[in-house]
Amino acid sequence: MNAEPLKVAVLGCGVVGTEVVRRLHGAGPALAARIGAPVELAGVAVRDLSRPRGVGIDPRLWTDDALGLVKRDDIDIVVELLSGTEPARTLAVTAMKHGACVVSANKALLAEHGQALHETAAHHGVGLYYEASVAAAIPLLGPLRDALGGDRVTRVVGVVNGTTNYVLDRMTGTGDDFTAALREAVDRGYAEADPSADVEGEDSVAKAVILASLAFHTRVLREDVHREGITAVTATDVADARACGRVVKLVTVLERAAGPGHRDGEEGVLVRVHPVMVERGHPLADVPGADNAVLVEAADAGPLLFRGAGAGGTPTAGAVVGDLVTATRRRLLGHHGTTAPVALPLRARTMRDLRTRYHLGVEVTDATVALDEVSSVLRAHGLPVDSVQRRRTAGRDRLVLLTATVGEPSLLSAAKAIAALPSVSGPPRFMRLLDSQ
């Protein structure tokens, strides 16, 4: 056992930070034994020093000078638990310049500056760890980097946002519309007071960018990710899904995809965040509440499922402390940094390249006539239909169709034509499907 303690500075003391500080403050010989040296809390930077924190650390450890803290040359590890990219980026870079490894749970920072931070870390021979930034407690980034490091990942599909999953679960369970379900989620603390980043899918996009760098060894920009949140999901969509043996989930999908101008060896990656109707029996169909689940498909490994708590102070703090243990162990072993993910120039594909199955929900004035007319439009667009149901909700007739696997541009064009049919009351609803096999 190394007698010299490793010094840890923590930036930010919100829900996660408080839990991390508690664990470090109470860290006894058990943690020291696992690491190979004692760990010492060297400082906690917060914005507001006057706010009571409920952790009984030495009062001299609190500081509102985060920059001063990371500039100290005796700090081994900086744990960055801020939100947003600044001042997080500046503080992380400064910490690395002063020889500290950085552990971060900040997905916005990693999505925006991950590549540059890895380069800075490599330049200064320090480590960069961020397991907690995606799917909190679920060990996902480590496995993608290590165990799957020699494999060829072909697809990642996951439920990685607990807030939207809770809201959609609620809509499924109660039949509530989106607004009512969201209000309930905010009241119960499952959604933030400003839930827009979650419900608009921005949070999932940041996670997708981080996953792309590790799963596909490529740099995907936020603007390359197709994003639809759940604000437009209606109670009728949820009811349609149930009628088809499905459930609505917001998913993040990353997959290798050939484009229309595909030539051998020229492959791209399509990254998208949007609601889907998941078939019951699919491992993502029964992920409840604030849980997350991610299915990774790789050439050698086959399909792998990871499931667990995707949010919350305690699970996230656990993942942060896990990174801290990894970082301190490697530091003790004389490890100079972490390997930066490779950034291969894989072409970003767009939704025009997507081929999948679709739900179409069409409100009609005359179901019999509409079935004829809608079928004829779909036939004309070359879109085979796998099933049609006639449903009656709130005194109105609806046709609920599930298509075969078709191209997104044809589907969009057919939807437009259907909206103009005399027997149809308005633009059809459509949602992509995720099947269980």
Add this chain to the structure above:
Amino acid sequence: MNAEPLKVAVLGCGVVGTEVVRRLHGAGPALAARIGAPVELAGVAVRDLSRPRGVGIDPRLWTDDALGLVKRDDIDIVVELLSGTEPARTLAVTAMKHGACVVSANKALLAEHGQALHETAAHHGVGLYYEASVAAAIPLLGPLRDALGGDRVTRVVGVVNGTTNYVLDRMTGTGDDFTAALREAVDRGYAEADPSADVEGEDSVAKAVILASLAFHTRVLREDVHREGITAVTATDVADARACGRVVKLVTVLERAAGPGHRDGEEGVLVRVHPVMVERGHPLADVPGADNAVLVEAADAGPLLFRGAGAGGTPTAGAVVGDLVTATRRRLLGHHGTTAPVALPLRARTMRDLRTRYHLGVEVTDATVALDEVSSVLRAHGLPVDSVQRRRTAGRDRLVLLTATVGEPSLLSAAKAIAALPSVSGPPRFMRLLDSQ
């Protein structure tokens, strides 16, 4: 990019070895980019040089002198894919003495000599990696070591043997007895010609020992693990399970457990391998065929589920190459070894300390009288019953009871008393339960 290639020696070229050699032989710039240096296959040691292998490597790379290969000072990584503890142990130790990191998929070696090998690795400043040794393609050991490295794991329960899972699946699906189902598994290649290590639970015991060192930071000996295989599972047990909304699975369970003489702070670990009746809805209930699934419960992370291919040449080779990528990356970064798991002296608990729910299947001559008599015995032993069913199979009456959570010694004692009842035809069957919540 480092221009100097990293040299890899492979020991053993069976199903997994062939796949690993193929991947190294065909390793192009993609793998080199991920690692940061090219990888070069430096030799493959096999017992029988005359056997055709179907991999088109330079014939000079084959050798039957494994010891000579690992003594070469230019080898960076030795991939050990033998079975059994010798000569695997001697070769691994020799490789480390000559400065090579060792990647192993050999669960017998790690279960028996893991601690000593870690000490040797630490002494020589080299790494030891064995992700493929448990649950093949499922990244499980890395997450336990890294992401959960600061957490307090309370329980690990898994289906980690594909052969027995296939046989039990078959018994459930067809109603076949064990012998017929096993024969079918051997015929189809899901079981080895000598399947005893699998069906007797020995394979699961080795995995449990490896899991205990990473999950509980303690050394559990093989003889401390309670082991029951599936050879005694009958078609009637399987039918009883179905009648109770359950399915029979062979599980490996590791859990923190207090003993009868438990004092504060004195905690033990109970490790057991045996068949259970898993309630439908539990994540392990629907793990099919050769798949594996492991549920890890930790104080901070909560429950985490890992599921995927638990056997097979390709998935296992993928995990081996993952370790190889990790090992080579760290070697390039100047990493001196891996941290050995701590071996805390946690007391090994025995089945006398187990408290769980049980199935009891009692063949009776007179169901009405027997129900009275059996109930009276259970009451006398302080064993509450949650449900009783009367079933008639093959012209015989059976009582199928599920108990509340009770102590194993009381259950065993009650079972003995029940066997002696006049209305009962013989010793009752009993099996432990695994509930979904």
